[in-house]
Amino acid sequence: MENKHKVQCYAAPLEGITGYIYRNAHHKFFHGVDKYFTPFVTPKPKKGLNTREKNDILPEHNQDIVVVPQILTNKSEDFIKVAQMMGELGYKEVNLNLGCPSGTVVSKKKGSGFLSDLDGMKAFFDEVFSGVNLAVSVKTRLGMEKPEEIKDLISLYNQFPVSEVIIHARVREDYYKNPVNYEAFAEGFSQSIHPVCYNGDIFCAQDIQEVTKRFPKLSAVMVGRGMIANPQLTESFDCAGDKSLEFSKEDIDYARWKAFLDELCYGYEYIMSGGRNVLFKLKEVWSYMIPLFPECEKYGKKIKKAKTVAEYRTIVNALFREAGVQ
Ligand SMILES: Cc1cc2nc3c(=O)[nH]c(=O)nc-3n(C[C@H](O)[C@H](O)[C@H](O)COP(=O)(O)O)c2cc1C
Incomplete structure (x- = not known):
């Protein structure tokens, strides 16, 4: 053994x-x-x-x-x-x-x-x-x-x-x-x-x-x-x-990453009052994660500027489409 x-x-x-x-x-x-x-x-x-x-x-x-x-x-x-x-x-x-x-x-x-x-x-x-x-x-x-x-x-x-x-x-x-x-x-x-x-x-x-x-x-x-x-x-x-x-980047299972980030978003929305607090949490996580994404500079800026959770979701969904996840 x-x-x-x-x-x-x-x-x-x-x-x-x-x-x-x-x-x-x-x-x-x-x-x-x-x-x-x-x-x-x-x-x-x-x-x-x-x-x-x-x-x-x-x-x-x-x-x-x-x-x-x-x-x-x-x-x-x-x-x-x-x-x-x-x-x-x-x-x-x-x-x-x-x-x-x-x-x-x-x-x-x-x-x-x-x-x-x-x-x-x-x-x-x-x-x-x-x-x-x-x-x-x-x-x-x-x-x-x-x-x-x-x-x-x-x-x-x-x-x-x-x-x-x-x-x-x-x-x-x-x-x-x-x-x-x-x-x-x-x-x-x-x-x-x-x-x-x-x-x-x-x-x-x-x-x-x-x-x-x-x-x-x-x-x-x-x-x-x-x-x-x-x-x-x-x-x-x-x-x-x-x-x-x-x-390497090719090993990243972006579909799972998306599911994880969706779960984080739902989780924060569930326990926090106000989109601003939810966005604050998510933006902090993204500040670490963004370098491993395609077009990271462009999307990093967009995520930072998002004012509502709905806007955030639209940007993140577009970013995952760039990464091949629908
Ligand atoms: C934003 C941030 C918050 C942290 N909070 C704690 C904490 O609550 N307790 C702790 O022991 N270390 C904390 N640390 C230190 C980390 O646990 C870890 O020791 C440090 O980041 C070095 O490990 P790393 O290079 O893998 O990040 C924090 C670090 C950062 C960057």
Whole structure:
């Protein structure tokens, strides 16, 4: 019997994009994702989660998919409270956000801002791991300022029963732009006693192949913007390591992409009041997807300018006709 290690595929959390409407639509039309991570929820001391956050994690909104709720906080009591609530809802794992680079988050020492406070993190983990009874994974960057920080961070994670360490191979200062740092990632990976998932700039099947070849013992690879741009990318994981796999535009199953985008549109229309909000959501998704379409510049501009959902539909239908889908 063949006993080949298959790297898992995780769908990254992207605030404003990968809410439950997106996750369900993706799962309905594309396979390959082993876990979908929710965009972060931020527990407020007395109020807990807001309505949007609660809706996103409601079990009835997340049927038949493996979902890991992500929590952004540096307060152990808030984390424990929300993690327990997630456990009661049936979730098996929660994820701690240690990567968000936004100024307002970092200034409160949350997200990647927490990474510069090792003592604070240690106290946080001491309490969290004595207070929760479900798996806790972390999504970390290499550090706040310098990639070498990953060594002390991994030493810290090694002291606790973290279920998995997802490393976005950048520091906070890089935001999402500067090149990923494979060397520093390799350092952290080799030092970790926990399963490690790679994250950062996986945009095509070849990228999956390269990273899994370079780090064959990875537990998983997480895809974010690459999956939004090409929702079919997750299916390349089934064949990662297979040399014959070279995804090109000809492999795009535009009919499925259309069905997926229609589903997204219906989903947002169902839960949002006002076409403007629906269009805002769809336009954000299209800003990632448009480069993989024929006549992308012309249609990209038209979609951006659409004022109503009806107008949007007319433009998108014309674009799919260009791509050969009636
Ligand atoms: C618009 C946007 C929203 C994001 N929201 C979150 C979030 O809620 N939680 C989180 O851990 N990371 C968030 N990220 C980071 C991604 O999950 C991921 O780590 C990053 O984009 C690098 O992976 P990629 O190159 O595959 O996109 C966000 C990134 C973007 C671009």
